[in-house]
Amino acid sequence: MVNIRDLDPSASPLDYYGSELRRLREEAKLKQEDLGAIVFCTGSLIGQIETARKVPTRDFSERMDAALGTGGLFSRLVGLVLRSQLPTWFQAYAEMEAKAAYISTFQAQLVYGLLQTPEYARAVLGVRTEEGLDAKVAARIERQRILDRENPPLTWVVMSEAVLHQEVGGREVMRSQLAHLLALQRREWAKVQILPFEAGAHGGQLGSFTVLxxxxxxxxxxxxxxxxxxMTANPQTLREGYLRYDHLQAAALSVDDSAALIARVMEERYGHHPEPDERAVA
Incomplete structure (x- = not known):
């Protein structure tokens, strides 16, 4: 039998989610195993989420809403739950990012979080420890939902060419990530420019930054x-941020030339190349 522990629903969004799931399941007179069978998961998973030991995904939440007829309760709650999994110091930024009409960012080492694939995000977030990794990845992907709303923020990303060559997660992960960037380029609101190595010294050498x-x-x-x-709204800092970003945009390749470079690196560096034992022996 699954160990049942009391939750304080006011302790966190995750605790509230778990207590509501247990309450509604019991009102429906379903055991954890019964509900799991309906939504194609284990009763153990239901129990872990009910006791706030595991973070629910959006897909899980949508299945719970359908199975329990909640009117979308869990689909609404899961956004709060996932945001609460972000580092405390990052949550204020994520809130402002979600309100932004225009996002301008320079990235020196990594693909911007809003443009990362789940696999790339997993490799980045798991570099130091894999503890809570599923929840961290889910929280990052949840942030990206702002790009799918009716009026998404105009997102303009300048990235160092080094980002394309830094192999994160392996060749297949990088190939998928670069393909994702190319797909995003076709959307009116998302643009990526690459700052080539040939640009030399530039205004972003002190590190990545974002202006909202x-x-x-x-x-x-x-x-x-x-x-x-x-995060700051200091006028002088803003002035410096916009000035540096303008210079980086001017030094970067055009959007079309950037797409061509991304495609070339994707094929030449991360395309399928036979391993030594795959090559024909003369």
């Missing part, structure tokens, strides 16, 4: 160090 333009709030500049993030 929010309709009803001051513009913001966001930077990170290896411990936490820093």
């Amino acid at each position: 333009r929010v309709d009803d709030d001051p513009d913001l500049v966001y930077t990170e160090d290896f411990i936490q993030g820093h």
